Amino acid sequence: MENKVNKKVAFHTLGCKVNICETEALIRIFENSGYTVVDFNDKADIYVINTCSVTNIADRKSRQMIHRARKAAPDAVIIATGCYVEGLDEETAGELNCDRLIDNAHKNEIVAQAEKIAITKMGKHVRADVKIEDGCNQFCSYCIIPYRRGRVSCRPQDSILREVSQLAATGHKEIVLAGIHISSYGRDKLAGLIRSIGDIEGIERVRLGSLEPRLIDEKFLEGLRGVRQFCPHFHLSLQSGCDKTLKAMNRHYTTDEFRRGVELIRSCWEHPAITTDVIAGFPGESREDFEISKAFTDEMRFYQMHIFPYSRRKGTAADRMPGQLTMAEKQKRVDELEEINNRNTQAFIDYYIGRDMEVLVEENDGEYLTGHTPEYVRVKLPTEDYGTECINSLVRCRGDKFILS
């Protein structure tokens, strides 16, 4: 297959003759899949360390070779197999800093495993989450996070920009600004940060994590529109479309305010993606409250809703509230919301049929390239039409049957 041509794999074998024979067998598996075997000191896409555990020294050497490979090739796929990895406890396995441990019984899956990891790594290489804030002061009645993570603390802008510059230098094209409650970073500071990120060479996209609906105003959106790389994908956490339930949740907005935010966003971009989270079956949510919430979510025409049945957390106000619903009832409400979600997701995606889209290509599974549009619609493109060189670049294509959500 085309994506395997020119892929390089390197082996290091420790221990006995059995290991040497097994490495020979692994080499054949990789060569049959189109790989070129190179010296362990050369640059490779995949490094396989066939370990030994006959003595403590063999254990230590096995660990050293794994660390050496990782140090020499931070972005490569590192796989350890052989006797040392057999039955390793999770803690030691986690400390090894390799991508996968493959025990002797699963050695024949080694190529498939390595390629799966390579695809994930390439995806990670394209997009990076950058933390700009931690903690939360909102105290939603169902949430334990403010107790666990403490109050808001914002990361200084120069530290964020340094990290983004480093990520750009290592080929990352898309930055997602993340945090527990990034709205606490402040409207003006957030807009300014996005502007500064847009000035960093190599950054082609900037995306925001979850935002408070109340943060949305004309000036903020105007600021975002002025940044070429800004992706019009807004995740506004609704949680409920019923004002009575929002109040019980201690959410600090009403459905009217939420609607105004959505309308403003839609007045600024032609087809922005608006996604959300919704909780079904909050304590005291009557059937009537739920119907109100459901109708509101439909009215908002979200691109995607992440729908959760309400889950009790000890130590939260909601856990002590009367009117807890049964799991069966909560699940029923989730299912009803999912129906709305499926319909609205499809309608959002159908918009692209016959239209031009810009895709940042992230993965190649041999048959298809996969990437996302600025609105975070996942798109598959046939590899034979686009070639594999466009990984980590922006390509233009026409929305058609290859679109996925």
Ligand code: SF4
């Ligand atoms: S749900 Fe979000 S905003 Fe509310 S308390 Fe938890 S972290 Fe804060």
